[in-house]
Amino acid sequence: MKISPITATVRYMRQSKLFGKTRKEKPSDEIAKNAILLEQGGFIYKTMAGVYDYLPLGFRVLERINAIIREEMNAIGGQELFLSALQPRERWEKTGRWEKLKDIMYQFKDNSGHDVGLATTHEEALARIATHSIQSYKDLPLFVYQIQTKFRDEPRAKSGLMRGREFLMKDLYSFHTSKESLNEFYEIAGKAYERIFERCNLTSYKTEAGGGTFTNDITHEYQVLSEAGEDTIFYCEQCGCAQNKEIANIKEGDACSSCKAKIKVGKSIEVGNIFRLGTVFSETFNLLYSDEKGQKHPVWMGSYGIGPGRLLATIVEVFSDEKGIRWPSSVAPFQTHLISIPGNDLMVEKKAEEFYATLNDKNISVLFDDRKEKSPGEKFADADLIGIPLRIVISSKTLKENAIEIKKRDEEKTKNIPYDDIKTIISYVQ
Ligand SMILES: [Zn+2]
Structure with a gap:
């Protein structure tokens, strides 16, 4: 499995300076486990129902998920772009979706009296813009994607990051000369999706689902089993x-x-979906290409979505216990959590600072709990809550043996290794 790089430039951080603090009390207005743990851990801040801010810890995780998504989208030929959220009414009138989506789309008048809306999706926009890029069969196939903010006026925004009113969406759109070409790419995109979820340590099921409003074809959702899911x-x-x-x-x-095994039933979270749109949008927006003989035909389109915030929430739902989150190493905010327990021993502080510098030198990302006012118990509880895969403790006790104590977040047992045994640390974080 490839490990995506931590894209944020800062590889190390002192917890004493970290923006976003852990809190002991559960937020009283949340029922979803993902929101409770992420708010308690200082990953996110709730601005209002269904609207969350990503604080540094949460943003680091989000950026790592986005890095995985980008690598897999680029690998299948996707070109990244970034479209506007603010949309003119006319575009949505053409497909009838201004009216159809009015319950969930934020629609309002601007100061000059024009109707505008915040996009819930971008098929209309892309079909319109693509008319400037696609003329000939030689221009096809084409694949573009974005990781962009979407808005939906959800009446029941109670699932934390799982169902937001403002949320990130990775949406990929494909353009083809024929149904066959679309079908071929549909499989390729599906495989890329499977790799994305696998790299997030999630087991996903490619699930047959209804076609919605665009198509009578079967579409597919990627579902992860979880009691927190809204699907069955x-x-x-x-x-x-x-x-x-x-x-x-x-x-x-x-x-x-296909294999005669017994079918099971379970609740699940939809982490992605893929659609064959056919020619509905291209016909509406006059998105045509000329074939070898110069004859014009509507372009075949597909669209493919993943919500990175929902994916993050799903990881928390699946990888957590009563103490907190257990991040898979591929998306963890840091690879290691270094904790110093100085007591009155000045040597501990000195050795912990040295070790922090060593981890930096070796390019091992680290959150350093250098807080002086916290008890060992509070520090350990925070480490479990934040859920970084490897905990490293330096105390008077370990230094007497010239050792450090290490513990994996998903294991109970601790282990002492020599203070200068960086090789073992490296083997743990890879
Ligand atoms: Zn089977």
Whole structure:
């Protein structure tokens, strides 16, 4: 498995200076585990229902998830762009979605009296803009994507980062000369999605789902099993096939049609979806290409979504226990959490500072709990809550043996290793 780089420039940080503090009390207005743990851990700040701010710790995780997504999108030929959230009404009138989406789309008048809205998705915008890039069959296929802020006026924003009113979306759009070309890319995009979820340590099921408003074709959702999910799927653990309950023609206990294993049922979180849009949007926006003979045809389109914030929330739902979060190393905000327990021993402080510098030298990212006012118990509780994969403790006790204590977040046992044994640390964080 590839480990994506920590893209933020800062590899190390002192907890005494960290913007965003942990708190002992659970937020009283949250019911979703992801929101509770992320707010308690100082990853996010709640501005209002369904609207969250990413603080430095949370933003680091988000950026790592986005780095994984970008690598996989670029690997299948995606070109990154960034479209405006503010949209003119006319564009949405053309597809009838100004009216259709009015309950969830933020729509208002600007100061000059024009109707504008905040985009919930960008099919209209892309079909319009693509008319300037696509004329000939030679221009196709084309794949563009963005990681951009979307808005939805959700009436039930109670699931923390899982269902926001303002949220990030990675949306990929593909343009093709034919249905065959679209189908071929649909499979390629699906495989890229599987790699993204795998790199986040999540087991996803490619789940058959209804076509929504654009298409009668089967579409697919990527679902991760979790009690926090809003969907229910019937799935086969053996071969991975799955159907959303909404369209399912199988049930629990049936024999899987491809491998004969027993079908199971479970609640799940939709972490991604892929759609074959066909030619609906290109016909509406006159997005045409000329073939070899100069004849014009509508362009075939597909769209493919992943919510990076929802993905982050899903990781928290799946990888957490009663003490806090357990980040997979591929998305953790730091690789190591260095904790000094100085007591009255000035030597501990000195050796901890030295060790902090060594980790920096070796390019191992580290959050350094150098706080003087906190007890060892408080520091350990915070480390469990924040959930960095490897905890390193330096205290009078360990220094007597010229050692440091290490512990993986997902294991109970601690272990002492020699103070200068950086090789072991490196082997743990890789
Ligand atoms: Zn099966």
